[in-house]
Amino acid sequence: MTAAHLPALLDPATDPALPRRIAHLDMDAFYASVELLRYPQLRGLPVVIGGGRRRLDEALREEYAETPLAEIPVRAFPVLKDYVGRGVITTATYPARQFGVGSAMGMMKAARLCPQAILLPVDFDQYRQFSRRFKAVIRDISPLMEDRGVDEVYIDFTDVPGGQREGGRVLARLIQKSIFDATGLTCSVGVAPNKLLAKMASEFNKPNGISVVGADDLQALIWPLACRKINGVGPKADEKLKARGIHLIGELAARERDWLMQTFGKRHGAWLHDAAWGRDDRPVVTESEPVSMSRETTFDRDLHAVQDKAELGAVFTRLCEQVAADLQRKGYVGKTIGVKLRYDDFRIVTRDQTLEAWTADAATIRQTAGQCLKRVDLDRRMRLLGVRVGSLVKTAEMPDPASKPALASVKRPVDAPDLKVQSLSLF
Numbered sequence: 001m002t003a004a005h006l007p008a009l010l011d012p013a014t015d016p017a018l019p020r021r022i023a024h025l026d027m028d029a030f031y032a033s034v035e036l037l038r039y040p041q042l043r044g045l046p047v048v049i050g051g052g053r054r055r056l057d058e059a060l061r062e063e064y065a066e067t068p069l070a071e072i073p074v075r076a077f078p079v080l081k082d083y084v085g086r087g088v089i090t091t092a093t094y095p096a097r098q099f100g101v102g103s104a105m106g107m108m109k110a111a112r113l114c115p116q117a118i119l120l121p122v123d124f125d126q127y128r129q130f131s132r133r134f135k136a137v138i139r140d141i142s143p144l145m146e147d148r149g150v151d152e153v154y155i156d157f158t159d160v161p162g163g164q165r166e167g168g169r170v171l172a173r174l175i176q177k178s179i180f181d182a183t184g185l186t187c188s189v190g191v192a193p194n195k196l197l198a199k200m201a202s203e204f205n206k207p208n209g210i211s212v213v214g215a216d217d218l219q220a221l222i223w224p225l226a227c228r229k230i231n232g233v234g235p236k237a238d239e240k241l242k243a244r245g246i247h248l249i250g251e252l253a254a255r256e257r258d259w260l261m262q263t264f265g266k267r268h269g270a271w272l273h274d275a276a277w278g279r280d281d282r283p284v285v286t287e288s289e290p291v292s293m294s295r296e297t298t299f300d301r302d303l304h305a306v307q308d309k310a311e312l313g314a315v316f317t318r319l320c321e322q323v324a325a326d327l328q329r330k331g332y333v334g335k336t337i338g339v340k341l342r343y344d345d346f347r348i349v350t351r352d353q354t355l356e357a358w359t360a361d362a363a364t365i366r367q368t369a370g371q372c373l374k375r376v377d378l379d380r381r382m383r384l385l386g387v388r389v390g391s392l393v394k395t396a397e398m399p400d401p402a403s404k405p406a407l408a409s410v411k412r413p414v415d416a417p418d419l420k421v422q423s424l425s426l427f
């Protein structure tokens with residue numbers, strides 16, 4: 001052994017020979033489990049989460065205003081059979097799933113399958129708080145974590161101390177227990193040589209399970225699964241595969257790579273072949289979520305709200321358009337719109353306002369930022385003006401379609417007439 005090898009052997013973090021251990025962690029019945037933390041009396045019962053934005057449990061909370069939430073009697077909760085409307089279920093507890101009820105099912109249909117299921121409204125703010133909490137627990141233990149949405153992450157165990165023990169099972173157990181201790185929530189973890197297999201493995205032992213899948217398990221554990229279980233094979237691709245007699249991953253693996261490339265296109269065909277053979281070398285990418293996005297500008301000369309109204313108005317509009325473009329490009333929407341000013345004496349003031357709905361629309365941002373500007377002293381000259389959008393969420397993670405900005409409104413440019421009608425209050 002040469003001296004050069006020593007550090008590698010002593011410090012597993014620098015050992016290039018360590019096998020990749022990638023974990024996929026997914027929370028169990030996430031929204032429902034968070035609800036059960038406030039209503040523990042519903043544990044073990046079929047519960048579904050869904051409905052519009054109207055809080056279905058508001059009446060309940062009013063009637064039992066003096067009663068702690070955990071003590072409201074079960075019989076007082078709304079049940080599916082009394083539901084009328086076109087709402088869709090976001091998720092269901094495992095006892096409810098036994099009746100065939102699940103995500104994306106219409107509530108009227110679910111009511112026929114399980115009329116006695118308790119119905120609770122969606123409280124996305126609460127889920128996001130718990131999402132942040134469980135991810136913080138993971139990062140503390142195993143910092144190389146990729147955020148994949150409100151209730152799932154990938155984690156690279158490879159170089160984490162203990163990450164190789166029992167193929168990753170020991171670290172998975174530690175994370176599972178730490179999340180439970182910190183939040184009262186359970187999750188399921190799959191550990192595998194790559195993301196593709198880890199994602200499939202995390203479903204094997206739900207809820208509260210751990211599965212370790214190795215390259216040797218391909219034939220026994222992966223090939224019997226439907227092609228649709230490959231993350232990336234959507235309903236359309238699945239139809240195409242089925243039309244050619246390919247239902248299971250094993251059947252896909254049995255096809256010639258060249259045939260797949262000819263039939264499904266070079267790239268997609270090659271990818272399908274690799275996926276069926278459990279090959280995937282995508283890295284786990286950590287990226288911290290931005291809290292806000294902003295644009296600001298310092299003027300060449302100090303500007304005055306009245307004397308330089310046109311110039312300031314144009315700059316202001318431009319800033320709003322830039323922030324909106326940044327949000328749209330990066331796939332975020334925000335709720336808190338703010339402005340920042342620096343006066344000629346270098347004092348800085350900020351004001352913000354929170355909207356009802358998320359937006360990435362330049363006109364909405366400008367209008368709200370304009371309201372904020374009405375709340376600052378515009379008598380002094382300004383050196384700098386900035387526009388900020390905070391309380392961001394990924395567009396794809398927004399809680400319900402009602403709060404998704406219509407595409408038309410996202411794309412709508414800030415139009416000139418909007419500008420003209422504003423007096424100085426300018427903005």
Ligand code: DCP
Pocket residue numbers: 026027028029030031032089090091092103104150151206207
């Ligand atoms: N969700 C949603 N609409 C869907 C699917 C899911 O709003 N069509 C929400 C509710 C879920 C959360 O996203 O709680 C996470 O989705 P999962 O697919 O991970 O489902 P669950 O965590 O609820 O259940 P599981 O234990 O199967 O992971």
Ligand code: MG
Pocket residue numbers: 026027028029030151
């Ligand atoms: Mg989940």
